[in-house]
Amino acid sequence: MDFNVRIHPNKVRQVLFLSLLLLILVVLCIHFFFLLSALLGAVTLYVLLRKAMIRMTLHWKWKNGLSALSLMLLSLVAIVLPFGWLGSIVIDRISPFLQDPNAINHFFTQIDGYLQHQFHFNMLDKENLAKITNAITGLAPTLLGSTLNMLTNLIVMYFLLYFMLTSITSLEAWVRKSLPLRQENKILVLSQAKAIISSNAIGIPIVAALQGLLAVLGYYLFGVSDPVMWGIMTGICSVIPFVGTMATWVPIAVYTLAQGHVGQGAGLIAWGFIVIGLSDNVLRLILQKRLVDIHPLITVFGVVVGLDMFGFWGVIFGPLLLSLFILLVRVYINEFINDEVTVEAVTEDSGPDQKEK
Template sequence: MAHTQIDNDKIRQVFFLLFLIFLFIFLFLQMRSFLPGFLGAITFYMLLRKWMTYLVEKKRWKKSLAASLLLLLSFVIVLVPIIVTINILSERIGNAIHNSNQIVDAVNAFVKRLEARFDISIMGSLNPGNVSGAVANSLRGVVSATFSSITSIAVMYFILYFMLVSKQTLEKWVYEFMPLKDENVHVVGTEMKSLVISNALGIPLVAILQGIVGLIAYLILGVDDVWFWFLFTCIASMLPFVGAALAYVPLCIILYMGDQHWQAIFLLFYGFGIIGTVDNVFRFMLQKRMGDVHPLITVFGVIIGINLFGFIGLIFGPILISMFILLVKIYMSEFVRRRQTAENQLEV
């Protein structure tokens, strides 16, 4: 009878777990568009947690006031520069779209000059109509991404406010309900903080550093719209594989087409030799000091993050991969190795 009762309890437990999994999947599918905002809230929470504790426990501020101040500062320090950068880039991209046919004609003329000079065939003539169509599709994608980003930011601050105000309750809940030993929960929290600092601070910091190195060359060469190219270099440097070359290679072509041959050649060598060195050395060096993130995790994390979350995935992608690897290690320590140890003791 007891055996039957145990079996019935297990059956009820299995059905209850299946229902929870089904409900979780249903809710996740309905709210997946808010996932970037939720990840952003976790990221900012890790960065602001210490300051929230300082204001509430040391300075005796009200939780609502401390949280509101931290949210305001994060918006001014982090998001306002991003918004200004997007506005500058959007204006220039809009002008490029408006004059896309002239740009294609100029590139065609440049390619034909190279083909005639070196007696080679580089590519066929570009079709301005196809290029304009592709640019229009890209513009629609940019507009859609902009509205999506605005929604994600609103969701992020909404969640972040309540996370900061309910900091103690939230962390107590995590410790109680995570199915891990307390020491492993502490390891997850410590590693999560390290990963957030490494990616949320390391990636933008290296991008700015690389943009400054590029800015020096742009000022020496007297490049037009030097601040646009500085911002463009910063943004491009965060992209995998191509990196800042996405900025200075087109600029080299523009300089060469404008009969500034030595400037174009100098910038090309400077870009691959100096700007590229900053990307290849300081990016991984700085992130390793901050969070010991393997370079492959950073590269593949950026690729996966961009596919999942868009531009904001530059930060979240490496964090997700690193957390997955960490959880696998903890699972091995928590269950597999403990079971093997128990089996070995029984054999002895």
């Protein structure tokens, strides 16, 4: 056996060069990680606005800069400002509540007393109640910090989006050229990535918004004070893994029962289970027929990862990253593994034929 294997100098230089690139990439990723949500947001808006940008520049003969600025303004008014407005409503309404531990203690004490009296179920002791109170009151500075962080990411996101839209032709040509895949897999990656981004960016907010509207209607019908604010909270909680909208309407219903309003509390429970709960499955089924069919587990675990990585925006970006990862695994198998299996099969099949010849 010959162990004197020589490695071509070009291979050595290539490995060293790729190692240097990887090192620089890791350093950049570490220091620019806080801008990752801005980049993902710019890519998401780019996918949603791409067709409109092409139509405005090619068919309507608008200039690139004017088209990009018009679409950015439209997206700001139609997408970003409504979220900001809803967030400001929630923060304004719950800030006094978060800063008053006695109000929080009273709310949960009422619920705990009702459960103990009716079902002999001790949900909270003093230690757990103190933990819940401290956790909720600690949300106030967190909300303020996340608001400032979201504003910074918003500015960076639109800065990136402007250059992406104005360079749409060269950008997409560069992406197609740079992908180290066969042509059919390039088409698969780009088409599926666009579909996945659109599905997550459109599907998740639509489901949350509709569940929030249904919750507002139910809270109004059964006499819950400030139904709009609690409806917004219910829509936001609809993306919480495993718990979903129950994180909002269950405590409200139990608190209503604890106040002695049995009919209203029972109505809220029925509305929550039947209307709000079932609407999630119905809405997702309808959207899946029009958008990419993303497995619910991808959404659940994507939100778990996304909330930890990006905060509020992780609701969308978490499932997006997980879906793209699964897509890239499929492409890798199609690009490399299937090819190796095919080559081995052809080699095995051709062996006896060659011997017979």
